[in-house]
Amino acid sequence: MGRPREFDMEAALTKAMRLFWRKGYEGTSLSDLTDAMGITRPSLYAAFGNKEELFFKVLDRYDRETSAFIQGALNAPNARAMAEGLIFGACAFHSDKRNPAGCLMVHGALVGSDESLAVRRETSLRRSELKGRITQRLKQARTKHELPQGADPAALAGFLVAVLRGLAVEAASGARPVDLKRIAAVAMAAWPE
Amino acid sequence: MGRPREFDMEAALTKAMRLFWRKGYEGTSLSDLTDAMGITRPSLYAAFGNKEELFFKVLDRYDRETSAFIQGALNAPNARAMAEGLIFGACAFHSDKRNPAGCLMVHGALVGSDESLAVRRETSLRRSELKGRITQRLKQARTKHELPQGADPAALAGFLVAVLRGLAVEAASGARPVDLKRIAAVAMAAWPE
DNA sequence: CCCATTGTGTATCAATCGGTATATAAGACT
DNA sequence: AGTCTTATATACCGATTGATACACAATGGG
Numbered sequence: 001m002g003r004p005r006e007f008d009m010e011a012a013l014t015k016a017m018r019l020f021w022r023k024g025y026e027g028t029s030l031s032d033l034t035d036a037m038g039i040t041r042p043s044l045y046a047a048f049g050n051k052e053e054l055f056f057k058v059l060d061r062y063d064r065e066t067s068a069f070i071q072g073a074l075n076a077p078n079a080r081a082m083a084e085g086l087i088f089g090a091c092a093f094h095s096d097k098r099n100p101a102g103c104l105m106v107h108g109a110l111v112g113s114d115e116s117l118a119v120r121r122e123t124s125l126r127r128s129e130l131k132g133r134i135t136q137r138l139k140q141a142r143t144k145h146e147l148p149q150g151a152d153p154a155a156l157a158g159f160l161v162a163v164l165r166g167l168a169v170e171a172a173s174g175a176r177p178v179d180l181k182r183i184a185a186v187a188m189a190a191w192p193e
Numbered sequence: 194m195g196r197p198r199e200f201d202m203e204a205a206l207t208k209a210m211r212l213f214w215r216k217g218y219e220g221t222s223l224s225d226l227t228d229a230m231g232i233t234r235p236s237l238y239a240a241f242g243n244k245e246e247l248f249f250k251v252l253d254r255y256d257r258e259t260s261a262f263i264q265g266a267l268n269a270p271n272a273r274a275m276a277e278g279l280i281f282g283a284c285a286f287h288s289d290k291r292n293p294a295g296c297l298m299v300h301g302a303l304v305g306s307d308e309s310l311a312v313r314r315e316t317s318l319r320r321s322e323l324k325g326r327i328t329q330r331l332k333q334a335r336t337k338h339e340l341p342q343g344a345d346p347a348a349l350a351g352f353l354v355a356v357l358r359g360l361a362v363e364a365a366s367g368a369r370p371v372d373l374k375r376i377a378a379v380a381m382a383a384w385p386e
Numbered sequence: 387c388c389c390a391t392t393g394t395g396t397a398t399c400a401a402t403c404g405g406t407a408t409a410t411a412a413g414a415c416t
Numbered sequence: 417a418g419t420c421t422t423a424t425a426t427a428c429c430g431a432t433t434g435a436t437a438c439a440c441a442a443t444g445g446g
Contacts, residue, residue: 002392003442026220027305030434040395042436047393051434107303110365111295112220124366158363158372159379165362166355172303173317179351186352190383195422196412223404233425235406240423244404 009047012037016048017058017065021100025055025109025119055109055119059126062104069093074133079141083160083191086134090164091180094171102172106165131161151192163187202240205230209241210251210258214293218248218302218312248302248312252319255297262286267326272334276353276384279327283357284373287364295365299358324354344385356380 015036019028030051034041048054069092073085093099105127109119138153147153167180208229212221223244227234241247262285266278286292298319302312331346340346360373 001390001444003394005393006442022304023306024304027309029306029432031432032306041434042396043394045435102304106362107300110300110303110362111215111217113216113222113225116220127366152375155375155379158376162356162359162363162376162380164359166357166359169299169303169358169362170351170355173320182345182348183351183355186348186383187355187380188383189385190379190381192382194414194420196414196424198423199412222402224402233423234404235426236424238405 005047007037007039007043012039012047013057013061016054017061017104018100020055020058020108021062021102021104024107024112026112026116052119056122059105059108059122063126066093066105070130074137079138079146079156080191080193082134082137082141083156084188086160087163087167087184087187088181090167091177091184094167094175094180095177101174103164103168106168107172127161127165131157134160148192156192159187159190198240200230200232200236205232205240206250206254209247210254210297211293213248213251213301214255214295214297217300217305219305219309245312249315252298252301252315256319259286259298263323267330272331272339272349273384273386275327275330275334276349277381279353280356280360280377280380281374283360284370284377287360287368287373288370294367296358296361299361300365320354320358324350327353341385349385352380352383 015038016033019032019036023032030041030044033051033054034044037044039047044054048057069089070086073082073089076082076085094102105123109116109123112120135153135157138147138151138156141147142149142151142153147156163183167183170183171180208231209226212225212229215221216225223234223237226244226247227237230237232240237247241250262282263279266275266282269275269278287295298316302309302316305313328346328350331340331344331349334340335342335344335346340349356376360376363376364373
């Protein structure tokens, strides 16, 4: 019951995501958001809570956006294929011209004023969760002898995410697809065996 | 002539640098700055121009801060020593508890509102300048046969700065010194020869 | 039809943003 | 001393920040 919502929440969320992705959490104002989403301020607050809650919903939306290539990489048949899937998948992701430059999870809220602490902690948490999932995958890879006995899953996972962050920063700085692929190719030379 | 300045410009600039370093350009307000620098708003504007000019002067100050280990690395006797100097130098830099977390040149102004475009372009420019210097160093390294003939100086330089950016993001996320060093060690495994 | 419920639009809130006008204070120079 | 120049301090500017009060519109249930 009640008056039906006149806008598409998912479409509005996508608009918000692209804006946060481009300008970051604090660089995006409510006026920016309502303009892009095509709704009024009260509608935004009624539908999404407030700016912070909207950003959290956007993070979920972003996770759905990126889960395809990340989940695909984690399901790769062996450790090297997983590493390649992650790194070259990130290259393709950052080379897709339909996407804003860089990675929302990296520069969406990396630093900022004290008011945005909760937002920074959330993105930081999600970044470390990705590292954790990669670490777990590499641990089981070692038991399956997909990795040399001396290889350190945590160290390799740390390196992988560091390269992903580096690719994201370079992409946000306007790196071309070929630049990203070159970085990826050199990085893969570090992979054991 | 005229009334003498009552504060130490260099000390005030250092305070400003540490604040921008921690909160980023747009995350740092003028009130934050004047509070930390211990001066009033008109004094700040008389001495440094405006927020944007102050940030540019802070970037110069930051370059002086980081030039030690970077210049040292670029002057290393061979290409591998340069790479190690850069990567492990960055680890040490980010592990120094006297420094704010992360890298001002990376997260000081990576994204933001349209008003800060000039600031983002400047940090982006300085980042690419570093890559250029590394590339030049690697080109002369190849002529001196410090690198295999097949090695690509531009690709290696791109990889190096990507790892530096990755280390910066991880450091900004609270990575411990040992985490950074592990990333560095794996990265160096990608180095040719 | 009438009412309860919920979304929308206007107009506005206090707080903060970067930036200054104005007056005064403190030194150097003649 | 008197004057010129520059720094400091107070108080303020218009604009924008995130967030709402209020009135009204649109639906479903009785």
